[in-house]
Every structure is written in C-alpha cells, then in structure tokens.
Amino acid sequence: MTAATYQYVDLPDAQVVTTRALLTARENITDTVAARAMMCIHGNAGFGKTLAVNTCLRELEDARGEEVCRVTFRARPTARAVRYELFTALGLPGEAPRHPSEFDRLLKTALAERPRTFLVDEAQWLNGEAFEYFRYLWDEPSTQLAIVFVGGAGCHTVLRREPMLSSRVFIWQQFARLTPQEVQDVIPLFHPVWAEAAPEDIVFADQHAAHGNFRAWAQLTAHIRTALARTGRPKVDEELLRWAFSRLA
Ligand SMILES: Nc1ncnc2c1ncn2[C@@H]1O[C@H](COP(=O)(O)OP(=O)(O)OP(=O)(O)O)[C@@H](O)[C@H]1O
Ligand SMILES: [Mg+2]
Numbered sequence: 723m724t725a726a727t728y729q730y731v732d733l734p735d736a737q738v739v740t741t742r743a744l745l746t747a748r749e750n751i752t753d754t755v756a757a758r759a760m761m762c763i764h765g766n767a768g769f770g771k772t773l774a775v776n777t778c779l780r781e782l783e784d785a786r787g788e789e790v791c792r793v794t795f796r797a798r799p800t801a802r803a804v805r806y807e808l809f810t811a812l813g814l815p816g817e818a819p820r821h822p823s824e825f826d827r828l829l830k831t832a833l834a835e836r837p838r839t840f841l842v843d844e845a846q847w848l849n850g851e852a853f854e855y856f857r858y859l860w861d862e863p864s865t866q867l868a869i870v871f872v873g874g875a876g877c878h879t880v881l882r883r884e885p886m887l888s889s890r891v892f893i894w895q896q897f898a899r900l901t902p903q904e905v906q907d908v909i910p911l912f913h914p915v916w917a918e919a920a921p922e923d924i925v926f927a928d929q930h931a932a933h934g935n936f937r938a939w940a941q942l943t944a945h946i947r948t949a950l951a952r953t954g955r956p957k958v959d960e961e962l963l964r965w966a967f968s969r970l971a
Contacts, residue, residue, distance in 0.1 A: 733944055739908040741936075743897050744774040750893045751778045751870060755788060755839050760860060760869040760890055762845075764878040765897030768937030771872050772843055774897075779841055779870070789838045795847040804852045805829065808859075811840070826858075834864035845873035850884050857887045899934030913943045915950065919958045926960065931967045938970065945969050 738744075747763060754761040763771050782788040791811040799807065805825045809818050812832050819825040842848070842856070848871075860867050871877065871891075878896070881888050900908065905928045909916045916924060932938040945966035946958050955962065 733913070733940055733947075736913050736940065736943065737911060738773065738777055739911045741770065741774075741900060741904060741908055743770060743895075744777065747774045747895060748778045748781070750895050751775065752782065754870065754892055755782060755868045757892060758837065758866050758868045759892035760856075760871070760887075761893040761895065762871045762873075762877065762881055762891050763895045763897065764873055764875060764881075766875050766935075768935045769897040769899065770936040771897050773936075775841060775843070775870060775872050779839065782839070789836065790841060791838055792841045792843070794843040795852075796844060798847050798849060799852055801851055801855060804848075804855050808840075812838075829859060830862050830865060833859060833862070833867060837866040837868070839868040839870065841870050841872065843872045845871040846876035846880060847873075848880065850880075853881065853884045853887045857884075857890065860890070900928075900936065900939075901934065902928065905932075905934060905939075909939060912939065915943060915946050915958055923958055923960065923963060927963055927967075930963075931970050941970060942966055 750761055750763075753759075763775060765771055776792075779788070779790045783790055791808075793807050793811045795803075795807070801822070802825075805822070806818055808829055809825070812829070814828065814832055819828055840856075848856075856869055856871075859865055860869060871881065873880075878894075881891065902925070905924060906921060909924055909928075910919070911917070927939075927942060928934060932942055946962060949955075949962040949965055950958065953962065
C-alpha cells in the first residue's frame with residue numbers, strides 16, 4: 723500500500739510528512755507493540771491520526787513482520803458485530819460461529835497462534851460492552867495482543883468511563899493542530915504547490931482557512947491545484963488562495 727492510500731482526497735503528488743505528532747506516535751506505537759500493550763490515540767477530526775497510525779504500523783509490518791489487523795467501526799456495534807469484525811479482520815476461514823461462546827473460543831484460539839496488533843480506528847463508536855470485549859481478549863493469558871485504539875475527541879471520554887480497560891492503557895496520546903511553526907516546516911514538503919510558495923502565503927492560508935488542521939490543508943491543496951491548472955499561473959498567490967478559501971467557507 724502506498725502512502726497515497728491514506729490521503730483524504732485523491733491528491734496527486736502529496737507526500738506523507740513527519741510531523742511532531744507522527745514522530746511521537748511512531749515511538750509510542752513501537753513501545754506499545756513491543757510490550758504487547760494497549761494504547762489510545764485521540765484528537766479532533768482531520769488532525770492526522772489515521773494517517774500517522776497507518777504509516778507507523780506499516781513500518782512495523784515491513785521492518786519486523788508484525789501482523790496488523792485493521793478494524794474500523796462506522797456505527798455503534800453490537801457485541802456480535804465486534805466478534806464478526808474481528809473474525810473478518812483475522813481472515814478466519816469458513817462461516818462465523820452462531821453462538822457467542824463458540825465464537826469466543828474460535829477468536830481466542832486464533833489469537834493464541836502468534837502475536838498480533840489490532841488497530842481499532844473510529845473507536846469513539848465503541849460502547850462499554852465493545853471495549854470490554856477487547857479487554858477480555860487482551861487479558862486472556864494465551865493471547866499476545868497489542869491494541870491501538872484511535873478515535874475522535876469522544877474516544878478519550880468513552881474510554882475513560884471504562885476503568886477496567888482504561889487502567890490497562892499503557893500510553894495515551896492526544897493529537898493537536900499543527901503549530902504555526904510546524905506549518906512552515908512541513909507544508910512545503912507536503913505538496914509541490916507549496917514548495918515554491920512565499921512563506922507569507924502559507925501563513926495567510928493557515929490563518930484564514932486551514933488553522934493547523936491537516937485535512938483542511940489537503941482540501942485547500944486540491945483546490946489550489948485546480949486553480950493553478952485553470953489559470954495557468956506558475957505558483958500560488960493571494961488571489962488564488964482567496965478563491966480556494968471561498969470554497970472552504
Ligand atoms: N503526516 C501527514 N502527511 C501528509 N498528509 C497528512 C498527514 N497527516 C494528515 N494528512 C492529510 O490529512 C488528512 C486527514 O488526516 P487523517 O484522516 O489521518 O485525520 P484523522 O485525525 O484520522 O481524522 P478523523 O478523526 O476524522 O478520522 C489525510 O487524509 C491526509 O490527506
Ligand atoms: Mg481517522
């Protein structure tokens with residue numbers, strides 16, 4: 723899978739850049755996986771959590787052969803839905819068992835075979851029962867699971883309400899906006915349209931539109947590409963920026 727797979731929109735020539743949050747996530751995830759522990763990454767929408775976690779886990783897959791199972795919830799799952807998602811993520815053959823106890827046995831047997839890491843994205847959708855199920859699997863002595871929970875701001879609140887699970891969380895990491903200095907450092911590397919841009923234009927774009935939010939930067943970049951292609955101008959300027967902002971307002 724290439725880095726581009728994680729981009730918000732199909733944004734040709736965009737690069738994954740090393741933000742401070744990504745560096746910290748790399749260290750935290752490496753330590754969590756080594757300890758076969760659980761961690762939680764939380765923060766607002768568009769701050770780059772999913773991209774960072776996928777980038778770091780991909781590195782561990784490539785460098786250390788870590789087996790990563792990605793589970794993403796898009797709505798509040800029932801206990802059966804959680805079991806079923808895990809069954810699918812593990813790529814287990816045959817039909818999913820009907821009875822919960824049979825299902826649990828199957829999952830525990832599969833998880834005892836070898837160490838694995840679960841990436842549970844959109845974890846703010848999980849309720850107490852669902853979190854409790856992950857804890858149950860993780861606590862089982864035969865399993866060697868590391869779990870990375872990733873979620874919006876609500877994820878932290880929901881997890882904190884589950885003391886059985888949250889007391890077992892090894893590392894908590896909050897993602898925040900890019901600082902103005904980080905914007906200056908990483909945005910020119912993020913996409914060629916910013917590589918040649920005047921630093922004032924990047925400051926202007928951040929203050930008026932992107933506000934340190936990476937998804938907003940990606941959207942803005944897509945509109946600027948369009949504007950450059952339509953006008954034939956060689957590089958971004960204030961007029962093009964204002965036009966792009968009008969689409970984001
Ligand atoms: N380090 C990075 N390098 C390059 N682009 C990035 C980086 N981080 C984020 N982006 C861009 O910002 C977009 C949003 O990031 P991402 O999907 O990871 O946010 P998120 O925090 O998971 O948001 P949500 O809570 O809505 O799921 C990405 O699709 C990508 O285009
Ligand atoms: Mg995400």
